[in-house]
Amino acid sequence: MDRYDPAEIEAKWQQVWKEEQSFVVVNPADAAAADRSRKSYVLEMLPYPSGTLHMGHVKNYTMGDVIARFRARNGFTVFHPMGYDAFGLPAENAAIKTGLRPAELTRINTDNINQQLHRLGVSIDWSRELATCDPGYYKWTQYFFLRLFERGLAYRKEASVNWCPSCATVLANEQVVQGSCERCGSTVEPRSLAQWFFRITEYAEQLLKDFELLESWPERVITMQRNWIGRSEGAEVIFRVADLEIDIPVFTTRPDTLFGATFFLLAPEHELVGTLVDGTEYENPVRDYVTSARLKPLVDRAVADRDKTGEFTGRYAINPVNGESIPIYVSDYVLMEYGTGAIMAVPAHDQRDFEFARKFGIDVRVVVSGEGAGAGDGPALDAAFEEEGLMVNSGRFDGMPNREAGSAITEWLSVEHLGRAAVSYRLRDWLVSRQRYWGAPIPVVYCEKCGVVPVPKSELPVLLPEVEDYAPRGKSPIATNEEFVNTTCPACGGAARRETDTMDTFVDSSWYFLRYTDPHNDEAAFDRDAAGYWMPVDQYIGGVEHAILHLMYARFFTKVLHDLGMIDFREPFKNLFTQGMIYYQGAKMSKSKGNVVNPDEHVERYGADTLRLYILFVGPPELDVEWQDQGIEGSFRFLGRVWRLVNEIVEKTGAAPAAADFRGAGDGAAALLRKTHQTIAKVSADIGERFRFNTAISAVMELVNETYLAKDSLLADEQGAAVMRFVAGSVVKLLDPFSPHICAELWQRLGHERLWQEPWPQADAAYLEEETYELVVQVNGKVRDRLRMPASAGREELLAAARASGRAARYTAGKQVVKEVIVPGRLVNLVVR
RNA sequence: GCCGAAGUGGCGGAACUGGCAGACGCGCCGGACUCAAAAUCCGGUGGGGCUCACCCCCCGUGUGGGUUCGAUUCCCACCUUCGGCACCA
Numbered sequence: 036m037d038r039y040d041p042a043e044i045e046a047k048w049q050q051v052w053k054e055e056q057s058f059v060v061v062n063p064a065d066a067a068a069a070d071r072s073r074k075s076y077v078l079e080m081l082p083y084p085s086g087t088l089h090m091g092h093v094k095n096y097t098m099g100d101v102i103a104r105f106r107a108r109n110g111f112t113v114f115h116p117m118g119y120d121a122f123g124l125p126a127e128n129a130a131i132k133t134g135l136r137p138a139e140l141t142r143i144n145t146d147n148i149n150q151q152l153h154r155l156g157v158s159i160d161w162s163r164e165l166a167t168c169d170p171g172y173y174k175w176t177q178y179f180f181l182r183l184f185e186r187g188l189a190y191r192k193e194a195s196v197n198w199c200p201s202c203a204t205v206l207a208n209e210q211v212v213q214g215s216c217e218r219c220g221s222t223v224e225p226r227s228l229a230q231w232f233f234r235i236t237e238y239a240e241q242l243l244k245d246f247e248l249l250e251s252w253p254e255r256v257i258t259m260q261r262n263w264i265g266r267s268e269g270a271e272v273i274f275r276v277a278d279l280e281i282d283i284p285v286f287t288t289r290p291d292t293l294f295g296a297t298f299f300l301l302a303p304e305h306e307l308v309g310t311l312v313d314g315t316e317y318e319n320p321v322r323d324y325v326t327s328a329r330l331k332p333l334v335d336r337a338v339a340d341r342d343k344t345g346e347f348t349g350r351y352a353i354n355p356v357n358g359e360s361i362p363i364y365v366s367d368y369v370l371m372e373y374g375t376g377a378i379m380a381v382p383a384h385d386q387r388d389f390e391f392a393r394k395f396g397i398d399v400r401v402v403v404s405g406e407g408a409g410a411g412d413g414p415a416l417d418a419a420f421e422e423e424g425l426m427v428n429s430g431r432f433d434g435m436p437n438r439e440a441g442s443a444i445t446e447w448l449s450v451e452h453l454g455r456a457a458v459s460y461r462l463r464d465w466l467v468s469r470q471r472y473w474g475a476p477i478p479v480v481y482c483e484k485c486g487v488v489p490v491p492k493s494e495l496p497v498l499l500p501e502v503e504d505y506a507p508r509g510k511s512p513i514a515t516n517e518e519f520v521n522t523t524c525p526a527c528g529g530a531a532r533r534e535t536d537t538m539d540t541f542v543d544s545s546w547y548f549l550r551y552t553d554p555h556n557d558e559a560a561f562d563r564d565a566a567g568y569w570m571p572v573d574q575y576i577g578g579v580e581h582a583i584l585h586l587m588y589a590r591f592f593t594k595v596l597h598d599l600g601m602i603d604f605r606e607p608f609k610n611l612f613t614q615g616m617i618y619y620q621g622a623k624m625s626k627s628k629g630n631v632v633n634p635d636e637h638v639e640r641y642g643a644d645t646l647r648l649y650i651l652f653v654g655p656p657e658l659d660v661e662w663q664d665q666g667i668e669g670s671f672r673f674l675g676r677v678w679r680l681v682n683e684i685v686e687k688t689g690a691a692p693a694a695a696d697f698r699g700a701g702d703g704a705a706a707l708l709r710k711t712h713q714t715i716a717k718v719s720a721d722i723g724e725r726f727r728f729n730t731a732i733s734a735v736m737e738l739v740n741e742t743y744l745a746k747d748s749l750l751a752d753e754q755g756a757a758v759m760r761f762v763a764g765s766v767v768k769l770l771d772p773f774s775p776h777i778c779a780e781l782w783q784r785l786g787h788e789r790l791w792q793e794p795w796p797q798a799d800a801a802y803l804e805e806e807t808y809e810l811v812v813q814v815n816g817k818v819r820d821r822l823r824m825p826a827s828a829g830r831e832e833l834l835a836a837a838r839a840s841g842r843a844a845r846y847t848a849g850k851q852v853v854k855e856v857i858v859p860g861r862l863v864n865l866v867v868r
Numbered sequence: 869g870c871c872g873a874a875g876u877g878g879c880g881g882a883a884c885u886g887g888c889a890g891a892c893g894c895g896c897c898g899g900a901c902u903c904a905a906a907a908u909c910c911g912g913u914g915g916g917g918c919u920c921a922c923c924c925c926c927c928g929u930g931u932g933g934g935u936u937c938g939a940u941u942c943c944c945a946c947c948u949u950c951g952g953c954a955c956c957a
Binding site: 254255258262265267269285286287288289300336341367368369370372377378379380381385386388390459461579582583649654658659660662663665666668672673675676679720725727729730732734736737740743744809811813815818821853854855856861862865866 | 872874891895954
């Protein structure tokens with residue numbers, strides 16, 4: 036018997052798969068009419084090509100491959116493409132360091148990853164490979180930008196935005212974590228800049244509602260998105276500024292507390308602040324306050340337990356429900372980006388307002404009174420009362436439950452044209468401009484005469500020009516390329532300047548799954564029927580770190596494309612699986628912590644089959660797991676064990692077929708057959724239904740262990756040998772999705788061809804049933820005996836056997852049996868007193 | 869502070885619908901093979917007690933309570949760890 040040599044076997048089969056194009060699928064000739072019931076689109080999040088793949092990728096792509104191979108063997112036409120999220124800052128930063136052009140560097144990295152994926156033996160349709168930095172791809176990213184622009188969904192606006200000083204670019208809200216840049220960790224600064232946004236807020240309601248179209252998504256991902264979108268129901272109420280003919284609307288979720296409003300607040304950025312104070316004695320202090328608030332880092336401003344600050348404007352607002360004049364202040368705890376940037380403040384029922392009122396000596400008026408609440412009056416309160424209760428001090432609404440009163444007040448406001456029911460979202464529009472080089476140029480020009488003019492479709496792509504220096508200077512490096520910048524206006528033919536910002540790379544990855552369906556199309560981003568045939572993605576797999584970012588942007592894009600009439604579905608990913616992270620030495624594997632385990636070294640040392648097997652065996656795929664250096668050794672040993680077992684069977688039984696019917700086989704053979712069918716059933720369910728690859732693998736290990744023990748006696752006779760061949764074939768088939776190379780090889784040695792085209796084994800119910808089982812006999816819930824019983828035994832028989840048990844009798848002697856619990860197939864519990 | 873996930877041997881982890889806790893793997897211990905070692909094959913391995921000959925008994929799934937004949941599993945309270953959100957009116 037030759038030794039198990041993974042390097043040789045893996046190269047051999049990878050070559051076969053490449054030559055035969057084993058995993059290439061073609062679009063149906065008439066995609067619109069084709070039967071879609073047996074197609075399955077299995078997709079893993081595309082990698083960002085930063086050098087090489089890490090263990091997280093290996094886990095991601097192995098999981099996807101197990102599902103892809105499993106479905107293919109179960110009769111599905113599996114669509115399993117791959118590409119590269121190739122634009123982005125790291126390539127550019129590395130280019131600045133190494134002097135290589137980002138395009139070159141990216142090419143090197145994608146080639147490298149392509150090779151790594153081949154070496155892992157992932158069953159990918161390589162004919163559809165794409166990179167988002169190819170002009171043939173980003174042409175369509177730019178095209179979508181223009182379609183959004185046409186619809187008013189892409190717009191340019193001057194706003195206070197998040198600026199990362201270290202990346203020297205602006206960031207979307209989603210890319211700011213706790214006031215810091217998601218990528219580099221620097222503290223983000225506010226800056227007022229004119230930037231391009233996508234109007235994702237327009238889709239806030241759809242993004243929430245369409246969760247119901249999803250088949251299976253992790254609940255926590257849905258929750259995270261729901262929280263991020265942050266829908267609040269309430270009312271918009273109009274307050275008039277006394278002495279000035281100005282109306283200021285506010286948004287509140289508590290219209291029931293309107294009678295308790297004792298002051299009014301504007302965000303420092305509110306456009307009316309100047310109007311209120313200009314020319315008054317309050318102008319200077321208020322302007323000073325606004326200036327300092329604007330300079331404050333966003334992190335500092337977002338801290339909840341910070342002392343409340345503010346400035347009185349000298350103006351008063353009139354409360355529409357009771358005509359009272361309440362003072363207007365400016366305070367930085369009011370955010371311009373949320374609601375209307377102005378609020379009515381009800382200190383008795385909002386903790387933040389309460390703190391402000393106490394500091395500034397403003398009245399606190401209770402209008403909702405409930406149990407445990409300071410039913411007492413304002414001065415007695417030591418905290419805001421935010422619970423439910425009955426209305427007081429609220430005119431004709433007194434005595435009503437506050438929830439009811441909220442609706443009644445909103446209704447009344449609406450009749451009087453002083454307000455209306457309203458919904459507000461926490462979600463902000465998606466800021467897509469970036470002042471960096473390595474991205475898709477935003478396809479617009481600025482003309483002195485015509486203003487903002489979109490580049491016509493026929494002139495796409497707007498090619499990313501070469502530049503001398505990629506270093507970020509607060510402006511896109513492209514801005515230095517005069518040849519690029521200076522152009523003519525597509526509308527009037529006059530002189531114009533190109534936009535020099537590039538798009539956020541999350542735009543690129545918001546539609547790549549559609550491009551795979553028709554990757555070489557020059558006429559369109561994709562063919563409608565091809566996309567309609569393959570989409571939506573049946574199983575999407577990736578890291579939970581994209582719960583909000585990529586997954587929400589891709590959902591948004593899909594909805595826009597639906598509304599543009601380009602596709603018929605509104606959700607891109609029907610089922611989502613989020614994998615856990617890999618820990619090592621107690622911490623997340625990361626370059627900065629220096630605790631990375633390099634997959635290449637392990638492929639070299641043990642082979643891809645072992646690495647794939649181990650990474651899924653180490654624990655449940657959705658949980659974070661700990662990488663153990665010695666653990667992988669065990670997986671390698673196991674594959675060696677399988678190798679020797681199957682080879683020995685081949686050597687000793689020759690090419691004799693595995694007999695189909697083993698009825699009448701000896702006891703040992705029958706037991707092993709039963710185990711085999713049980714294993715087939717378990718592995719099928721674990722992969723197909725539960726995604727529990729670790730237990731599927733351990734089930735195969737059990738079968739292999741039992742086979743080793745039965746081996747010598749079974750190989751002694753002909754029928755036993757036939758059983759052994761059947762078992763060997765089953766082991767190889769069951770293990771194939773995890774470790775496809777060794778299985779392909781062993782399958783060939785068993786006298787067959789192309790394991791990856793074999794149908795998945797089916798468990799025969801006739802073998803699953805055990806004839807006897809071990810009945811547990813309990814006394815008062817404690818196990819006292821185990822009896823072998825026929826599977827057919829009835830309740831009476833089980834009870835009689837339990838009562839006859841001598842061991843159990845020791846605990847029932849002299850006592851009275853007050854209850855008998857009989858669970859056929861499991862146990863009998865005698866309850867004694 | 870709010871929301872979510874998790875807590876089981878020396879370690880990674882099993883236990884599907886409330887029914888034998890610790891599958892499988894790692895590590896460790898012992899045996900076989902070998903001049904020897906590696907590799908391989910076989911066996912043992914939660915803790916404690918015992919007339920420790922493997923009979924047998926007790927304890928044991930983060931902590932404390934509860935429901936139940938029976939709880940790793942369900943309920944309540946708490947502790948710890950990780951993730952998300954956090955002045956969003």
